[in-house]
Amino acid sequence: MEFISNIIYGLIYGAILGAVASGLTLIWGVMKVVNLAHGHLAVLGAFLAVIFYKYTPITIDPSLSPIIAFIIGALFGIFFYYTSLHVIVGKAETMTLKVEMSSLLSTFGFGVALYGLLYYGSAQGWYLQFEGLTGWTIQVGGKPYFEILGVSIQYSWLVGLFYAVILIALVELFLRKTVWGLAIRAVAQDSRAVALTGYDPVKVKLLTTVLSTAMALSAGAIFTLYIQNGINPDLEHFLAPLSFVIVVLGGLGSVIGTFIGGLIIGLAYGITMALTGTQAIALSVSFVILVVILLVKPQGLFGR
Amino acid sequence: MEITKYLKKPSSYIMWLLIIVFGIVGVQYYAGYISASTAAIFMDLMKFIGIALSLAVIMSYTGYVSFGHVVFFGIGGFFTAYELSKYSQQILQGGNPYTIFLMGMLIGVGLSVLLAATVGAAVLRLRGAFFAIATIGLDYVILYLEMTYKGGAGGGEIYFNVSRPRFLEETYFVFFIAFVITLIIAYIVKVSKFGYGLAAIREDEDAAEVIGVDTVRYKIYAFMIAAGLAAIWGSVYSWRQFNFTPENFSLGISVDMIVMNVIGGLGTFIGPIIGAFIYYIIYRLTNTYLPQLAYIILGIIVVAVVSFLPEGVAGLIRSKFPNLRKYFE
C-alpha cells in the first residue's frame, strides 16, 4: 500500500517537475541558452504565489497564481533578456560552444543576483514569517482530499497537475504549430538564415526568453500548489538541477520527452523513497540517472 | 631544471610578492604584532585565492566549467574531520594532531584525485553545459551519500577537538603552506607546455587534438590537479572550523569559485587571484551591513563582466597596459 501510494505521489510530483523543466526545454533545448537562472526564476514564481495569497491587499487564491505568475513572468522575461542575454546572444549568428558558455555564465550571474534579492527580502522581513500556503486548501464535500486505492490525494495537487499538463501542451503546440516555433528552432542554427525569411532573429530570441521565463514563474507557482510550504530561496538548489536532469533525460528540445522525463524522475523518487525512506538517497538516484544518461545516451531518451 | 626556470619568469613575480606578504603577515601574527582578526582576513583571502585557483585549472585554463567542483572541497574536508574525530582520544592524550590531520588530508586529496581520474574521466567526454551539469550531479550524489553517514554527530556532521595552545597562529601557517603549494602548482600548470596544451583545448578542442595535443589525457590531468587542490582547501578549512558539515558540499562554494574566476578573467593565472580580492572586498563590505546584498552585487558584476568585459579584470589590465602583460600571465 505504502508502495502504491509512493508511486502515485511520485507520478504527480514528476508531472509537476516536468512542468518546471518545460521552460528550460525551450530556452536551453531549443535556443541553446544554458539558462542557469531557470531554478531561481521558478522560485520567484513560488514566492509570488505566496505573496499574492498572504502579503497583498487583495488575496488572490493560489489556484489562480500560475496564471498571474505567467503574466508577471512574461514581463520579467523582457527584463531578463535585455539585462543578461541580449549582448551575448542577440548578435550571435550561431550558438557556438563559446556563446553557449557565455550564456551559461551570464544567466548564472543573473540567477545569483535574483537569489540574493529573494534572500535579502526574506531577511528584511518582507516575508519573514514565511509559512507558505498554510491554511489554504481546496475542499470538495468538506474534505481537502479524496482516496483511491487507499491512497489519499489532495485536490490542490490535481489543480497543479492540471496546470502542469496545460503548460507542457502549450510549449508543444507553440513549437510545432506556429511559425515562431520553427523560427526558434532555426535561430539557434543560423540567425542569418532566419533573418532572410523576414523574421528578426533578436525578436525570436526575445520571445523565446519571455515565454521560457513566464513558464518558469508559472511552474514555480504550480510547484507551490503541490508542496505548499517550505518555500525559500534555497529551493533553487533542488529545482534547477532536477530541471536539467529532466531536460537531458527527455532529450534536448523534446517537449514530450521533458514530460516523460519528469515522470521518470518523479517515479524514481517515489520508488526509492518507498524502498529506503531517505530523501537523500531518493534524490541522488536522479543524479545517478543523469550521469548515466549523459554518458550512455547523451542525446536523451527522445532526442534526435 | 624546467621548474626553476618557470619560477624565475617575470610572470611569477606577483606570485612571489603574495607569498612574501602573506608570509610576513604570518610571522608578525605569530610574534604578536598583528591581531587575530586581521590575521583572519588574510586567512580568508588565502582560502578564496586557493579555491579560485583550484577551479581555474579546469575551468579557466581548460574551459570546462566544473560546477560541482565543491565536491572535492567536501571530500577533502570530510576525511580530515573523519580522521581527526576518530583519533580524538589520542589527540586528547597528547598525540600529535598534525600527523592525523595530514593523514586525513592525504586520504581526502587521494580520493578526490581518484574520483577525478575515474568518474571525472568519463564525465570529461561531455562538453559545455553537459559537463557542468554532470559535475553538479556528481556533487549531489556524493553529498547525499555523505549525509547518510551516521557517525560523528549524525546527519553527516562531524565535530572534533584539537586543543593546542597556539592553534590559531599555527593554523595560519597551515593555510600558508596550502597557499604556497596552490600558487606554485597553479602557476606552473599555467605557464608550462602543459598550460599551452590546456589553452588550446579551451579554445578549440578538435583543433588541439589534430595539432598533436592528447586532449583526453590532458583534460584528465587538469581535472585531477584541480580536484586535488580543492581537496587541500576543504581539508585545511575543516581543520580551522573544528568540524565538517554537509554545508561543505554546498553549491554556494562552487558559486564563489566561479564568480571569482569570471570577474578576475578566464584563461590567466592572475585572473582568479584578482577575482578573489575583488570578491573578498565586496563580501566584507556587504557583510558588515547586509550579507545578502553580496549576492545581488556579485551577480550584477558577473553579468556585466560576461557581457562587456569577457576577459575579466585581468584581461582589461592586460589590454590597457601592454607593458604589464609579462607580469600578468
Add this chain to the structure above:
Amino acid sequence: MAEGDIVILRVEKVTKRFGGLVALSDVSFEVNQGEILGLIGPNGAGKTTLFNVITGVYKPEEGRVIFKNKDITGLRPHKIARMGIARTHQIVKPFGDLTVLENTMIGALYGRRHGHITEEEARDIALDILEFVGLKEKADLPARILNIQEKKRLELARALAEEPELLLLDEVLAGLNPSEVAKMLDLLRKIRSEKNVTMIMIEHVMHAVMNLADRIVVLHFGRKIAEGTPEEVASNPEVITAYLGDPEMALKFVKSLKKG
C-alpha cells in the same frame, strides 16, 4: 609514377559512411615523397572527409591508411600529428584568445618534435615561421582579430610549425580575393621550394591546382573517378562531365595557365 619514387602515404580501399550516406567509397591512391597532390571534386565529394580519415578524426569503416609504411588507421589524431602529418581546416580554427605567436608555438610544441623541444626553441621556430608566412608583425595580437586571409595564413603557420612531412591543405585559397590568392600561391610555392614537405591540397580554385599540383586525384560522390597529371585529368571526359563543365574551355584554361 616515376621509378624510384618513395611512397609516403598510401590510402587503401577506404570507405567511410555517415549513417546511410557513403561519403567515401573504396578510395585508393598513393602520394610520393616531395610531390604536391591536388585533390579536387565538386562540393560534397568527400574531400574533407578524406582528410579527416587520414588525420584520424574519423575512423573509416573499411580500408587502411599507411603513412611511411606504418598503418595509422584508427589512431587518435594527436598520434598521427606527432608522426608528421599536419593539416589546415577548411573552416579556420584559430585559438582565438591566444596570440598569433602562441597559436604557432603550440604547433611547434606538440608537432613532430613533441617532447623533444623546449619552449624557447618552440618560440624561435614559431617566429621563423611567422616571418615565413608574413605574419610576424601580428605575432602578439590575439588570433581572433585577424582577417580571413591572415587566419588562413595562421592555419598554415601552425601546421608548418609542426614540422610535418606531409601537409594537408583544405581550401587555403577559398574566400580570398584575387590578389590575396596570388600572394597565397607565392607562399605555397615558397613552402614547396624551401620546406621539405609533401602536400595534398584540396582546392576549388582550379587554375591554382592545375598550376601547382604534380598530380591530381578527382573525387565524385565519394569515389575516385580519375587520377593523373593535370593535363590528363583536365582532358578526362568523366572528370569533365562531373566537374569541369565545358571541356574545350577547361583545356584552354589549363594550357594558358601552364604557359603563363
